[in-house]
Structures are given as C-alpha cells and as structure tokens.
Amino acid sequence: xxxxxxxxxxxxxxxxxxxxxxxxxxxxxxxxxxxxxxxxxxxxxxxxxxxxxxxxxxxxxxxxxxxxxxxxxxxxxxxxxxxxxxxxxxxxxxxxxxxxxxxxxxxxxxxxxxxxxxxxxxxxxxxxxxxxxxxxxxxxxxxxxxxxxxxxxxxxxxxxxxxxxxxxxxxxxxxxxxxxxxxxxxxxxxxxxxxxxxxxxxxxxxxxxxxxxxxxxxxxxxxxx
Amino acid sequence: xxxxxxxxxxxxxxxxxxxxxxxxxxxxxxxxxxxxxxxxxxxxxxxxxxxxxxxxxxxxxxxxxxxxxxxxxxxxxxxxxxxxxxxxxxxxxxxxxxxxxxxxxxxxxxxxxxxxxxxxxxxxxxxxxxxxxxxxxxxxxxxxxxxxxxxxxxxxxxxxxxxxxxxxxxxxxxxxxxxxxxxxxxxxxxxxxxxxxxxxxxxxxxxxxxxxxxxxxxxxxxxxx
DNA sequence: AATGACAATATTGTTGACGATATTGTTAAA
DNA sequence: TTTAACAATATCGTCAACAATATTGTCATT
Numbered sequence: 001x002x003x004x005x006x007x008x009x010x011x012x013x014x015x016x017x018x019x020x021x022x023x024x025x026x027x028x029x030x031x032x033x034x035x036x037x038x039x040x041x042x043x044x045x046x047x048x049x050x051x052x053x054x055x056x057x058x059x060x061x062x063x064x065x066x067x068x069x070x071x072x073x074x075x076x077x078x079x080x081x082x083x084x085x086x087x088x089x090x091x092x093x094x095x096x097x098x099x100x101x102x103x104x105x106x107x108x109x110x111x112x113x114x115x116x117x118x119x120x121x122x123x124x125x126x127x128x129x130x131x132x133x134x135x136x137x138x139x140x141x142x143x144x145x146x147x148x149x150x151x152x153x154x155x156x157x158x159x160x161x162x163x164x165x166x167x168x169x170x171x172x173x174x175x176x177x178x179x180x181x182x183x184x185x186x187x188x189x190x191x192x193x194x195x196x197x198x199x200x201x202x203x204x205x206x207x208x209x210x211x212x213x214x215x216x217x218x219x220x221x222x223x224x225x
Numbered sequence: 226x227x228x229x230x231x232x233x234x235x236x237x238x239x240x241x242x243x244x245x246x247x248x249x250x251x252x253x254x255x256x257x258x259x260x261x262x263x264x265x266x267x268x269x270x271x272x273x274x275x276x277x278x279x280x281x282x283x284x285x286x287x288x289x290x291x292x293x294x295x296x297x298x299x300x301x302x303x304x305x306x307x308x309x310x311x312x313x314x315x316x317x318x319x320x321x322x323x324x325x326x327x328x329x330x331x332x333x334x335x336x337x338x339x340x341x342x343x344x345x346x347x348x349x350x351x352x353x354x355x356x357x358x359x360x361x362x363x364x365x366x367x368x369x370x371x372x373x374x375x376x377x378x379x380x381x382x383x384x385x386x387x388x389x390x391x392x393x394x395x396x397x398x399x400x401x402x403x404x405x406x407x408x409x410x411x412x413x414x415x416x417x418x419x420x421x422x423x424x425x426x427x428x429x430x431x432x433x434x435x436x437x438x439x440x441x442x443x444x445x446x447x448x449x450x
Numbered sequence: 451a452a453t454g455a456c457a458a459t460a461t462t463g464t465t466g467a468c469g470a471t472a473t474t475g476t477t478a479a480a
Numbered sequence: 481t482t483t484a485a486c487a488a489t490a491t492c493g494t495c496a497a498c499a500a501t502a503t504t505g506t507c508a509t510t
Contacts, residue, residue: 062287
C-alpha cells in the first residue's frame with residue numbers, strides 16, 4: 001500500500017484530493033460559474049473534514065478557479081470572453097515554444113510516443129470515441145511540453161486551461177472538431193519529424209487558435225439557447 | 226477608511242495581507258530558499274492568527290512559492306537554474322506579446338504615461354537611485370501589459386517573477402545593468418512610437434533575455450563566494 | 451397581493467485545545 | 481570520543497465548539 005492510500009484509509013481524503021475532486025466537477029460542468037460551493041455539501045460528497053475542504057478552497061482560490069468572499073464562502077469563477085482570449089493567446093505562445101523546443105531537444109523515445117499517441121487519436125475519429133480522444137489529447141499536449149524539457153511551462157499551461165474547459169467535455173466534441181484537431185496534429189508532427197522548429201511552432205499556434213475559435217462558437221451557441 | 230483598513234482595525238491582517246507580507250520578505254531575501262516558515266514566528270511578526278497564517282501558506286503553496294511537507298510545515302521554495310530559464314522564456318514571450326499589443330491597442334494617456342516613466346528611469350541612472358529605478362521599472366512593465374488590454378497576462382507574469390526576484394533587490398542593481406535596461410527601454414519605446422509592433426515585440430524579448438543573463442551572472446557570482 | 455420589519459435558520463469565520471510527528475538534547479555504553 | 485537509545489521539547493495537523501454574518505421565512509401592515 002502506498003502512502004496516499006494509507007493516508008486515505010486512516011483519515012479520509014487529503015485537501016489535495018478534495019481540490020482535485022472540485023476541479024473535476026468544474027471541468028465536467030457539474031459545477032457551473034457563479035455557483036456557490038457550500039462547505040457541508042462538499043464534506044458530504046467527498047467525506048473530507050471541514051478543515052480540509054477549506055484548505056482546498058484556498059488552493060483553488062490561488063489558482064483563480066474559485067472566488068472567496070467574506071461570509072459568503074467560495075463560488076466558481078467564470079472567465080469573461082476577453083479573459084478567455086488572453087488565456088488562449090498565452091497558451092498559443094507557450095505551447096508554440098514547446099513545439100519548437102521539442103523539435104530540437106526531445107529524445108527518441110518521446111518522439112516515438114508522441115507519434116503513437118497521434119495515431120491513436122486518428123483512430124478515435126473513425127471509431128467516434130470523443131472521451132478517449134480527449135484523454136489522449138491531454139496526454140499528447142503534456143508529453144510535448146515535458147519532452148521539450150519545459151515542465152514548468154507544462155504546469156503553467158495546466159493552470160491556464162482549467163478555467164475554460166468546462167464546455168469541452170464529453171459529448172460536446174463533435175466529429176468536425178476532432179477531424180480539424182487531427183489535421184492540426186498531423187501538421188505539427190510533420191514539422192517535428194522534418195526537424196523544422198519554426199514550422200512546428202507556427203503550426204502549434206494555429207492549432208491552439210483553432211481551439212479558441214471552437215470554444216467561442218460553442219459559447220455563443222449555448223448563450224443563444 | 227476603506228474596507229481593508231477597517232478589517233485591519235477590528236481583527237488584524239487578513240490571510241491575503243499575510244501572504245503579501247511573506248512574498249515581500251522573500252523578494253527582499255529576508256527569507257531565503259530552503260528556510261522554514263515557522264507558524265509562530267509569522268504570527269508574532271504579522272499579528273495574524275494561526276488560522277490565517279496557514280491559509281496564507283496554502284495560497285503561496287498553490288503559487289509554487291513555498292513548499293508544504295507533512296509535519297514539517299512550509300519552507301521557501303527555490304528555483305533551479307533550469308526552472309529560471311523556463312520562467313524567463315515564458316516572460317519573454319508574454320511580455321513580447323504585450324509590447325506588440327500595446328503598440329496597436331493602447332490609448333493616448335497610457336502611451337504618454339509609459340514615456341514619462343521611461344524618462345524618469347533614465348534620470349535614476351544619473352542620480353544613481355536603484356530602489357527608485359526598481360519601483361519605476363515594475364510600474365513600467367505593469368503599465369505596458371495593462372495598457373495592452375492584457376490584465377490576465379499581467380497577473381500571470383507577476384506570479385512568474387516572484388520566485389526569481391530575491392536577488393534583484395536594492396543594491397544589486399549596478400550602474401551597468403541600469404544603463405543596459407534604459408537602452409532596452411528606449412528601443413522598445415521607439416518601436417511603439419513608430420507604430421511597429423514586430424519591432425516592439427522583438428525588442429521586449431531581448432530586454433527580458435538581458436534580465437535573465439544578468440540574473441544568471443549574479444547567481445554565479447554569489448555561488449562562488 | 452405587495453412590502454417592510456423582524457425572527458429563525460443556514461453558512462461561514464475564528465479560536466482554542468489536543469493528539470501526532472519531527473527535532474533536539476541527554477545519557478549511557480562501546 | 482563516538483554513537484545509539486531514550487526523553488524532552490517544538491512544531492504541526494486536526495477537530496469540535498462558538499461567534500459573526502448572510503439568507504430565508506414569517507407575519508403584520510398597507
């Protein structure tokens with residue numbers, strides 16, 4: 001039994017576990033922006049103590065995911081359209097840099113793994129399995145950043161991504177978007193394999209910008225319900 | 226009396242105040258990497274309650290500024306050479322983008338303010354006042370990002386900067402570095418005033434990279450003591 | 451029925467006490 | 481003198497009770 005499991009067994013989830021749980025709820029839009037996070041509810045659903053729940057709130061507040069008001073507790077913070085734009089611009093720059101670095105610096109194993117992930121994702125389009133695609137996609141982006149030797153950037157991008165991913169879950173991934181993403185990935189992989197860092201960076205920027213556009217369209221569609 | 230002051234008066238500093246205080250201590254290297262942050266000490270020095278101090282720790286941990294180990298509490302987290310490299314690369318990209326956006330989007334007042342700040346900083350070189358220079362410099366960078374309409378990026382860059390600024394304080398700012406920075410700023414201002422966003426972005430990247438080199442030199446010098 | 455004052459409840463903020471763990475100091479044996 | 485075992489202290493993690501505030505419900509008045 002590892003440490004985490006041991007801790008879990010003797011005294012319920014840790015504050016980090018609870019924070020993760022909340023993050024997941026937000027990403028899957030079981031918790032929507034503006035919604036209040038009542039301590040007792042979280043306690044019931046996670047089994048954590050009140051103290052740990054509050055610690056989790058603090059961490060999430062520092063990440064900008066929730067907002068804490070005096071005597072009103074924590075609530076899910078939504079991002080405005082302009083904030084989303086800035087976040088995606090930042091991502092485009094940072095991931096673009098990673099694509100460039102990966103082209104130059106990555107080891108042989110990471111290159112192979114990245115190619116294999118891309119292939120698996122292509123298969124997901126045919127078999128129409130958006131959840132698997134979503135998971136592989138996260139893996140792919142993470143591997144690209146870490147393989148480029150930029151773990152700090154990876155962490156940063158993760159933080160940037162959380163507050164806007166509440167729409168990109170499960171059934172929302174339609175066939176068109178999947179095909180577009182696969183096409184983008186192929187361009188990036190080609191550039192990497194050709195050893196062309198400039199092209200890899202440019203292609204990655206385009207890819208992230210595509211994601212932004214797709215999200216904007218989605219939000220407009222939801223808004224016009 | 227504003228809200229913050231009122232709160233302060235009736236019940237001591239808030240957890241955000243304490244977090245700020247700790248951040249300042251770290252930046253001014255009164256707290257150095259590896260050093261443990263003993264709760265009682267912080268309580269004595271800030272007047273906050275233990276609960277609030279711990280909340281502050283959680284926030285700082287989420288920002289990556291301190292590390293929390295079980296039963297050993299919080300300690301200041303130092304950045305490795307490679308982490309510093311990644312942080313500066315991210316800054317170069319993000320601030321470069323802001324310089325570009327400022328050139329295109331900034332209002333007339335912000336442009337004027339930015340130019341005035343740059344002038345004041347030039348005077349600081351002659352009068353040899355590094356603390357004032359440092360303050361104005363922060364102002365200048367902040368204004369550039371906010372004037373570009375990228376407040377989220379500004380916040381992000383602030384977080385990126387904190388863990389590495391412990392050396393760039395007070396007397397470390399030598400005349401050479403000041404002159405170099407002023408020269409960089411002048412190039413950036415020229416590009417902005419000429420309405421050349423590409424040049425502004427490029428000049429800003431160079432400027433940040435200069436800052437990185439300077440810091441590296443400093444660390445090597447300190448290390449060889 | 452609509453509105454405002456007031457009470458009841460729900461929720462959060464704060465404090466203090468207690469147990470758990472790490473760190474330091476002490477002593478005795480090799 | 482050095483080291484290992486043990487005790488003492490310092491520090492941290494957790495919890496439960498209480499205080500402060502917000503929210504909701506009720507009732508009388510218009």
